[in-house]
Amino acid sequence: MEIKKIIEKAINGDQVAFTSLLDMYWNEVYGFMLKRTENETDSEDITIETFSKAFDKIASYNSEFQFNTWLIAIAKNVHIDMLRKKKSTLFVDMNYEKDFQAYNVADTTPSAEDKLITEQNLSRLLAYIKELKPHYQEVIQLRYFQELSYQEIAEHLNEPLNNVKIKLLRAKKLLAEIILKR
Numbered sequence: 001m002e003i004k005k006i007i008e009k010a011i012n013g014d015q016v017a018f019t020s021l022l023d024m025y026w027n028e029v030y031g032f033m034l035k036r037t038e039n040e041t042d043s044e045d046i047t048i049e050t051f052s053k054a055f056d057k058i059a060s061y062n063s064e065f066q067f068n069t070w071l072i073a074i075a076k077n078v079h080i081d082m083l084r085k086k087k088s089t090l091f092v093d094m095n096y097e098k099d100f101q102a103y104n105v106a107d108t109t110p111s112a113e114d115k116l117i118t119e120q121n122l123s124r125l126l127a128y129i130k131e132l133k134p135h136y137q138e139v140i141q142l143r144y145f146q147e148l149s150y151q152e153i154a155e156h157l158n159e160p161l162n163n164v165k166i167k168l169l170r171a172k173k174l175l176a177e178i179i180l181k182r
Contacts, residue, residue, distance in 0.1 A: 003067060011059050018055055021067070023162050026051075028068055029075050036079060044150060046082060050075040052169050128178045136171035143168055 003024075009017035029050055033043040053074050054061075061070055129137055142153045150168070154161045 004063060007058070007061060007063070007067060010055070011061075019162070019166055021055075022051055022166055025068055025071055026162060026165070029071050032072055033075055033079060041149075042082065046075055046078050048165060048169055049078045051165075052173065053078065055169075056173075128175060128182070131178050132171060132174055135167065136174060139164065139167045140171050140175065 006017045006020050006024075010021055026047065030043055030047045033046045033050075034040065037043050037046070050071060054071055061067065129140055132140070138157070139153060142148045142156060143150075148156065150161060150164055153168075154164045157164065159167075
């Protein structure tokens with residue numbers, strides 16, 4: 001009965017309820033994905049994406065089913081999407097002679113235009129990040145620019161691991177909203 005009340009609160013936008021659900025089910029979803037992927041980083045990324053999608057679509061949750069079953073189904077779909085993306089980049093028609101010729105001809109150094117575009121995109125992204133609250137800016141900086149693991153971020157911030165995960169989840173969602181508005 002308690003879980004139904006928490007889910008109802010989450011549907012109504014209660015952040016504490018979201019955190020409670022994350023705390024209750026993180027290990028189950030992460031453990032399930034770790035068994036499937038055998039990769040801690042992929043499992044963390046899939047689990048975060050799972051909770052992000054679940055929290056975005058929590059109003060569509062059907063209470064006739066167990067909440068953890070719903071989360072696992074989302075996690076499976078996120079994993080399948082990830083595998084499809086990896087698979088599409090892996091299977092490129094490889095012909096050694098043509099490939100060798102292309103490497104001899106192609107200049108892989110970025111042109112001045114490429115450098116300018118990259119700098120402008122990075123500058124725009126940094127401007128968007130600066131619109132976030134400072135604690136969200138910090139977790140984005142630590143995760144994506146300094147490439148720290150979730151555990152390292154938790155230790156750096158002296159915060160519980162689950163708080164870091166939720167902060168990063170929220171920061172990514174807010175950043176996406178800012179980018180979409182522009």
